[in-house]
Amino acid sequence: xxxxxxxxxxxxxxxxxxxxxxxxxxxxxxxxxxxxxxxxxxxxxxxxxxxxxxxxxxxxxxxxxxxxxxxxxxxxxxxxxxxxxxxxxxxxxxxxxxxxxxxxxxxxxxxxxxxxxxxxxxxxxxxxxxxxxxxxxxxxxxxxxxxxxxxxxxxxxxxxxxxxxxxxxxxxxxxxxxxxxxxxxxxxxxxxxxxxxxxxxxxxxxxxxxxxxxxxxxxxxxxxxxxxxxxxxxxxxxxxxxxxxxxxxxxxxxxxxxxxxxxxxxxxxxxxxxxxxxxxxxxxxxxxxxxxxxxxxxxxxxxxxxxxxxxxxxxxxxxxxxxxxxxxxxxxxxxxxxxxx
Amino acid sequence: xxxxxxxxxxxxxxxxxxxxxxxxxxxxxxxxxxxxxxxxxxxxxxxxxxxxxxxxxxxxxxxxxxxxxxxxxxxxxxxxxxxxxxxxxxxxxxxxxxxxxxxxxxxxxxxxxxxxxxxxxxxxxxxxxxxxxxxxxxxxxxxxxxxxxxxxxxxxxxxxxxxxxxxxxxxxxxxxxxxxxxxxxxxxxxxxxxxxxxxxxxxxxxxxxxxxxxxxxxxxxxxxxxxxxxxxxxxxxxxxxxxxxxxxxxxxxxxxxxxxxxxxxxxxxxxxxxxxxxxxxxxxxxxxxxxxxxxxxxxxxxxxxxxxxxxxxxxxxxxxxxxxxxxxxxxxxxxxxxxxx
DNA sequence: CTGAAAGCGCTTACAG
DNA sequence: CTGAAAGCGCTTACAG
Numbered sequence: 001x002x003x004x005x006x007x008x009x010x011x012x013x014x015x016x017x018x019x020x021x022x023x024x025x026x027x028x029x030x031x032x033x034x035x036x037x038x039x040x041x042x043x044x045x046x047x048x049x050x051x052x053x054x055x056x057x058x059x060x061x062x063x064x065x066x067x068x069x070x071x072x073x074x075x076x077x078x079x080x081x082x083x084x085x086x087x088x089x090x091x092x093x094x095x096x097x098x099x100x101x102x103x104x105x106x107x108x109x110x111x112x113x114x115x116x117x118x119x120x121x122x123x124x125x126x127x128x129x130x131x132x133x134x135x136x137x138x139x140x141x142x143x144x145x146x147x148x149x150x151x152x153x154x155x156x157x158x159x160x161x162x163x164x165x166x167x168x169x170x171x172x173x174x175x176x177x178x179x180x181x182x183x184x185x186x187x188x189x190x191x192x193x194x195x196x197x198x199x200x201x202x203x204x205x206x207x208x209x210x211x212x213x214x215x216x217x218x219x220x221x222x223x224x225x226x227x228x229x230x231x232x233x234x235x236x237x238x239x240x241x242x243x244x245x246x247x248x249x250x251x252x253x254x255x256x257x258x259x260x261x262x263x264x265x266x267x268x269x270x271x272x273x274x275x276x277x278x279x280x281x282x283x284x285x286x287x288x289x290x291x292x293x294x295x296x297x298x299x300x301x302x303x304x305x306x307x308x309x310x311x312x313x314x315x316x317x318x319x320x321x322x323x324x325x326x327x328x329x330x331x332x333x334x335x336x337x338x339x340x341x
Numbered sequence: 342x343x344x345x346x347x348x349x350x351x352x353x354x355x356x357x358x359x360x361x362x363x364x365x366x367x368x369x370x371x372x373x374x375x376x377x378x379x380x381x382x383x384x385x386x387x388x389x390x391x392x393x394x395x396x397x398x399x400x401x402x403x404x405x406x407x408x409x410x411x412x413x414x415x416x417x418x419x420x421x422x423x424x425x426x427x428x429x430x431x432x433x434x435x436x437x438x439x440x441x442x443x444x445x446x447x448x449x450x451x452x453x454x455x456x457x458x459x460x461x462x463x464x465x466x467x468x469x470x471x472x473x474x475x476x477x478x479x480x481x482x483x484x485x486x487x488x489x490x491x492x493x494x495x496x497x498x499x500x501x502x503x504x505x506x507x508x509x510x511x512x513x514x515x516x517x518x519x520x521x522x523x524x525x526x527x528x529x530x531x532x533x534x535x536x537x538x539x540x541x542x543x544x545x546x547x548x549x550x551x552x553x554x555x556x557x558x559x560x561x562x563x564x565x566x567x568x569x570x571x572x573x574x575x576x577x578x579x580x581x582x583x584x585x586x587x588x589x590x591x592x593x594x595x596x597x598x599x600x601x602x603x604x605x606x607x608x609x610x611x612x613x614x615x616x617x618x619x620x621x622x623x624x625x626x627x628x629x630x631x632x633x634x635x636x637x638x639x640x641x642x643x644x645x646x647x648x649x650x651x652x653x654x655x656x657x658x659x660x661x662x663x664x665x666x667x668x669x670x671x672x673x674x675x676x677x678x679x680x681x682x
Numbered sequence: 683c684t685g686a687a688a689g690c691g692c693t694t695a696c697a698g
Numbered sequence: 699c700t701g702a703a704a705g706c707g708c709t710t711a712c713a714g
Contacts (some may be wrong), residue, residue, distance in 0.1 A: 050483050055460035056397035057707035060690045081417040090692045097457045099440040100413045116438045119396035142391050228624050283569050287602045291631035351689055359699045398691035401706045
């Protein structure tokens with residue numbers, strides 16, 4: 001039974017080349033097992049017919065797809081873009097294809113996407129961070145598909161991870177802020193629920209604040225989705241207080257960009273009137289006015305190493321090794337001492 | 342790595358539920374065909390066993406995957422991010438999963454990715470623009486997989502498209518620039534080879550320049566990959582001339598951001614000393630200093646409509662209708678008249 | 683080096 | 699409403 005516009009199959013190739021389907025399959029998958037003149041003829045027929053293997057059939061029969069899936073929280077804001085680009089380049093060099101989907105920071109959607117990717121035969125998975133639904137964690141364990149968490153180092157997490165210590169990095173940044181003499185801090189954080197990176201960063205702020213002898217209870221923390229407009233609004237609210245902060249620490253560069261924008265609109269000068277810091281060091285950070293003090297994340301290295309590790313897990317069946325990378329404070333013009341008044 | 346604890350199959354479910362595989366399949370795909378008590382029992386077993394359908398097998402048997410693939414030139418710069426987000430949301434509402442991959446603006450990689458996506462059973466494809474290799478165009482035609490081009494309206498292209506007229510939009514922007522009295526224009530364009538959007542934009546500049554009675558031969562055009570650093574370097578070079586331009590028109594906002602950055606470093610004030618314009622109106626454009634005059638692209642609407650059109654093509658087998666959307670000039674602080682000297 | 687054949691895990695007419 | 703069975707397009711021991 002052939003459909004009208006039938007796509008050629010292995011069988012068609014075999015028939016017109018006068019060989020068995022096994023031989024055609026071998027020409028594609030282990031050409032060294034086929035003698036040259038046979039192989040040449042088969043490859044010609046393949047070209048002539050415009051044959052491409054049916055992936056589903058292949059996956060089902062061979063039980064591998066040379067596909068790696070990644071589920072990231074968002075494709076906007078370029079937070080993950082650079083790391084993912086490096087990840088993809090490295091996979092490609094290894095003969096693997098990357099398929100990406102995004103969860104919009106919604107655990108339910110993340111679960112769907114993970115299942116969709118596994119169902120589509122992903123040989124391995126790159127995920128971001130460690131917070132996820134119980135059901136999907138269990139699903140992953142049952143499935144046995146190798147998975148790696150990036151962007152967040154955790155020593156004892158369920159999945160091996162390649163990332164940095166968000167808490168420690170943010171603590172270092174905050175220490176720099178405090179060392180300049182700021183005592184009135186404000187925080188604009190991402191949503192911490194379901195986002196361990198955001199949560200760890202707030203913890204890092206708290207660590208530094210407490211260690212400096214200040215009371216975290218006196219530090220206003222606004223949680224809002226990562227977005228320029230939200231950062232602007234939060235900044236606006238923070239500065240409305242009777243004694244507004246002299247330094248606003250933001251959970252990432254996107255929120256900080258919003259804060260800077262709001263400052264401009266409110267006639268507040270940064271860093272003279274108030275300091276602002278970010279996190280991530282996306283390209284944007286360096287071109288804002290003033291340039292943003294932030295934490296530099298080793299995006300590309302993280303992507304590359306994640307790819308290598310995941311490929312090793314997939315190909316050699318080894319357990320992924322957790323690796324901690326460094327994220328360093330990057331001082332720029334948006335941070336200065338508090339106004340002497 | 343295959344786990345010894347083999348993943349349950351349809352057959353396992355059927356056996357332990359005491360029904361045929363056909364019935365289990367129906368519970369999943371057309372539950373209304375199964376009487377309630379049977380269905381209930383089967384669904385319980387499915388849950389208990391943690392069964393998930395094998396996608397490859399399903400795709401092969403059913404010949405559809407509810408998957409849409411997209412190949413975009415880059416995940417960086419957020420140029421496509423917003424539109425893609427809307428595209429994905431709309432697909433999701435329709436029960437489809439989006440899988441994305443990026444080509445790094447390399448036609449060869451685009452070809453690979455398209456094939457990979459089709460091989461993986463994508464029911465339809467979203468591509469960007471109209472320039473692609475002969476082989477992949479032919480492949481698409483042979484394959485018959487519905488495909489749609491976005492981000493670029495072309496009346497008579499091979500693929501139906503949902504997009505705007507890059508040429509006309511850039512012409513309008515340039516007319517605004519010229520209307521202010523600028524006669525010395527410089528252009529920083531993306532790489533036009535293999536990128537019809539970039540090419541059309543330069544044509545649009547040429548249209549306006551020529552219509553204004555100026556000679557395009559006198560307009561320096563630098564082509565460089567979309568990237569902040571490249572934009573900065575190109576701006577630097579442009580301003581090195583004996584009679585530097587009084588207005589620099591950039592192929593997109595990312596290049597313009599680089600130009601603004603370079604201007605700052607060179608002590609050139611925008612727009613007093615030189616005007617700078619972009620294209621795309623990504624979120625960045627509004628928060629730069631000064632805010633960027635640019636062309637506003639209807640990202641979200643484009644994404645949504647692309648999804649609806651593609652879904653119609655996939656589900657109803659209809660031919661996609663080409664739609665032209667409006668991209669409007671958006672005037673902001675980075676553009677002013679030339680310095681009166 | 684090559685082929686015949688089983689099997690991968692599903693869906694879907696076709697019967698009943 | 700449900701089942702038996704063919705078929706989807708490949709890969710891979712197993713023989714020869």
